[in-house]
Amino acid sequence: MDTDHRRSRLAIVAAGSVLVANIVVPLIGGDIYPFTSAPMFRDAPTECCNYRVFAPDGTELKPEDWQLQRIYDGNPVGYGVGIRPPRVLEMKFGVIHDEAAVRQHVEWQFREFANRKYESIDVVQEVIGPMDGQHLGVVSHHRWRIDRPPTTKP
Helix, strand or coil: CHHHHHHHHHHHHHHHHHHHHHHHHHHHHCCECCECCCCCCCCCCCCEEEEEEECCCCCEECHHHHCCCCCCCCCCCCCCCCCCCCCCCCCCCCCCCCHHHHHHHHHHHHHHCCCCCCCEEEEEEEEEEECCCCCEEEEEEEEEEEECCCCCCC
């Protein structure tokens, strides 16, 4: 019985140590795997966007090639991940960008990566949000043709 009592006590001490480490390690050392001070989903978004990109001939292109992908992992972007995220349009998850912001971002992509072979692309923005009290879905849909800015060449 004495051995069982020691095992039980050791298990309680080990569990308590992990709980204390979850509080102390982030305060002292910052984010050190597997301990983090980043509470998951703390920004509680109610809407988000999916982006699709199309060439002039209708071929679907990768959103990643235009920095239109989502990189959200439940933490604020760039927090608790240990890497520097790419400069995507949706740097703050849950922000619904208007046409001007999307256009500015894609035009920057044309300028930054002059090797883009298209004279224009179509960007489709699907806004995902609550449709009623129990369902999520596409609540709005926008499609914009964005031309290569005149100062860049293919």
